[in-house]
Amino acid sequence: MHTPPVVVAPDLTLSAAAKVLDDNKVGAAAVLDGAGEVIGMVSERDLLHSVGIGHDPHTDSVEQVMAREPFTVNADDSVESALDVFRTHRFRHVPVLDGGHVVGILSIRHLVRVAHIEEVKPAGAAGAAELAPRGLEGVAVAETAVGDVRGEEGFFHYRGYDATELARRCSFEQVWHLLMLGELPTDEQLRAFRRRTVAYRALPEGIAGLLPAVAVLPDYTPLGALRSAVSLTAAAMGTQPTLDITAEQILEDALRMDALVPVLLMRLHRHHQGLPPVEPDPELGYAANYLKMLTGQTPDPVKARAVEQYLILTMDHGFNASTFTARVITSTGSDMGSALTGAIGALAGPLHGGAPSRALAMLDAIGTPDRAEEYLRREIGAGQRLMGFGHRVYKTDDPRSTLLREVAGEVGGDQVEFAKHVEATALRVLNELKPGRRLYTNVEFYAGVVMNSAGIPRDMFTPTFACSRTVGWTAAIAEQAANNRLIRPSALYVGPAAPRPLPDGYGISPAG
Numbered sequence: 291m292h293t294p295p296v297v298v299a300p301d302l303t304l305s306a307a308a309k310v311l312d313d314n315k316v317g318a319a320a321v322l323d324g325a326g327e328v329i330g331m332v333s334e335r336d337l338l339h340s341v342g343i344g345h346d347p348h349t350d351s352v353e354q355v356m357a358r359e360p361f362t363v364n365a366d367d368s369v370e371s372a373l374d375v376f377r378t379h380r381f382r383h384v385p386v387l388d389g390g391h392v393v394g395i396l397s398i399r400h401l402v403r404v405a406h407i408e409e410v411k412p413a414g415a416a417g418a419a420e421l422a423p424r425g426l427e428g429v430a431v432a433e434t435a436v437g438d439v440r441g442e443e444g445f446f447h448y449r450g451y452d453a454t455e456l457a458r459r460c461s462f463e464q465v466w467h468l469l470m471l472g473e474l475p476t477d478e479q480l481r482a483f484r485r486r487t488v489a490y491r492a493l494p495e496g497i498a499g500l501l502p503a504v505a506v507l508p509d510y511t512p513l514g515a516l517r518s519a520v521s522l523t524a525a526a527m528g529t530q531p532t533l534d535i536t537a538e539q540i541l542e543d544a545l546r547m548d549a550l551v552p553v554l555l556m557r558l559h560r561h562h563q564g565l566p567p568v569e570p571d572p573e574l575g576y577a578a579n580y581l582k583m584l585t586g587q588t589p590d591p592v593k594a595r596a597v598e599q600y601l602i603l604t605m606d607h608g609f610n611a612s613t614f615t616a617r618v619i620t621s622t623g624s625d626m627g628s629a630l631t632g633a634i635g636a637l638a639g640p641l642h643g644g645a646p647s648r649a650l651a652m653l654d655a656i657g658t659p660d661r662a663e664e665y666l667r668r669e670i671g672a673g674q675r676l677m678g679f680g681h682r683v684y685k686t687d688d689p690r691s692t693l694l695r696e697v698a699g700e701v702g703g704d705q706v707e708f709a710k711h712v713e714a715t716a717l718r719v720l721n722e723l724k725p726g727r728r729l730y731t732n733v734e735f736y737a738g739v740v741m742n743s744a745g746i747p748r749d750m751f752t753p754t755f756a757c758s759r760t761v762g763w764t765a766a767i768a769e770q771a772a773n774n775r776l777i778r779p780s781a782l783y784v785g786p787a788a789p790r791p792l793p794d795g796y797g798i799s800p801a802g
């Protein structure tokens with residue numbers, strides 16, 4: 291504020307008042323009565339305006355043109371509340387009182403200067419920055435027509451079709467077509483789609499020779515190696531920024547990547563095992579070809595179908611962290627390869643990609659059916675979580691686990707019966723020891739059992755998930771590119787008050 295305050299008497303002439311403002315280089319003065327009470331404010335604008343409407347500046351007085359009973363603020367009011375007064379009432383100058391006496395004049399310019407230095411808050415719905423819930427839980431950050439999850443109902447869908455029904459009745463290619471092209475294919479469209487995607491399994495020039503080196507890097511993990519291979523492959527394909535290419539070119543990049551990811555993963559796996567890679571079989575669909583590239587053998591159709599159903603069930607699942615990552619990268623106009631590399635990186639985190647192998651490890655630790663109850667009670671008693679139970683979104687049966695239990699049953703085997711026994715015991719014990727928490731079996735419990743019985747090694751469980759999820763990522767990338775706006779949220783700064791002065795003498799010493 292300007293202090294001491296510039297004040298004038300109500301009977302001062304307009305020309306004398308103009309001189310006071312001019313001499314003090316201020317835009318307004320408080321008008322005080324004989325008792326020192328503020329009764330008005332007079333500004334340069336009031337004086338100019340009064341002359342414009344015919345007042346005589348040499349004879350007419352301040353009292354005739356001043357703003358009466360002005361709004362005031364107190365000396366200890368916050369900058370924010372003062373700004374609010376200016377914003378709401380559109381004043382330019384306000385007297386500042388302390389104990390009823392005017393001690394200064396605050397102008398909008400003082401506040402703007404301070405506001406810039408202290409913090410700039412973007413105008414939210416309520417006019418101030420609001421911190422979104424941690425982890426963005428419950429915040430819708432985009433529109434999507436790819437699919438949705440309804441946790442309370444235990445339902446999720448792809449483009450409106452119940453995903454579990456799709457997994458029960460359709461092939462991987464039919465659902466892949468649905469996600470990428472928007473509709474389930476006719477027979478003729480499906481044949482063309484198969485031909486196209488089988489052709490896309492061919493590695494781009496130069497990649498086959500690079501993969502053995504990636505597969506022997508120290509601290510090899512299948513997902514880390516896949517991330518590197520996807521990046522190399524995108525470079526070899528020359529994927530262009532989504533901002534610069536057509537929707538048809540984006541679709542081509544997407545389908546090629548969807549088709550190549552399992553090929554890359556299996557080649558890396560075989561190189562890592564010291565085995566020669568198995569070329570994709572053009573006669574086999576996605577899932578059967580996946581298993582053949584793993585072992586070199588044409589798989590048992592029941593096992594291939596079980597894996598196919600798992601892959602369909604995991605293609606997409608709402609706005610999860612890796613899908614969001616892919617969309618953020620695409621929102622910058624970047625290319626398909628960059629978005630997929632980022633998405634795989636997000637999936638590699640244990641909080642997201644999870645570990646279906648952990649549920650299997652729990653079954654191993656239990657060992658025999660008679661030990662289940664004692665083991666599960668002990669774990670929960672020790673504050674441990676049972677792997678394969680509970681979900682952030684589903685507060686009822688996870689629809690994926692319901693179907694995978696059936697799928698596991700079709701594949702059969704001792705482990706399935708044992709898993710069913712452990713599941714029933716776990717649900718009973720959880721209900722008793724964690725009442726009201728709504729803990730049900732999640733996707734991971736039977737995913738591990740299904741993949742294990744189909745012969746997929748444990749360290750390939752999450753990478754297998756990455757293959758099917760690539761379809762969901764590429765659908766999200768294409769959708770983002772088609773209706774793009776840069777995703778650029780803000781953060782609430784909570785560090786030391788800025789600007790901080792640098793310590794005296796701190797900096798680069800003068801040359802010499």
Ligand SMILES: CC(C)(COP(=O)(O)OP(=O)(O)OC[C@H]1O[C@@H](n2cnc3c(N)ncnc32)[C@H](O)[C@@H]1OP(=O)(O)O)[C@@H](O)C(=O)NCCC(=O)NCCS
Binds near residue numbers: 678680
């Ligand atoms: C998936 C998961 C992370 C969701 O957690 P969340 O929604 O944040 O649930 P919360 O951490 O708020 O847990 C709520 C209560 O249920 C309990 N709970 C949640 N999952 C549990 C589990 N699997 N076993 C035992 N108790 C569990 C918690 O201990 C907590 O109990 P409390 O109220 O006595 O503290 C959690 O259920 C979990 O860790 N499950 C095991 C790991 C797993 O299967 N992951 C794969 C998920 S697809």
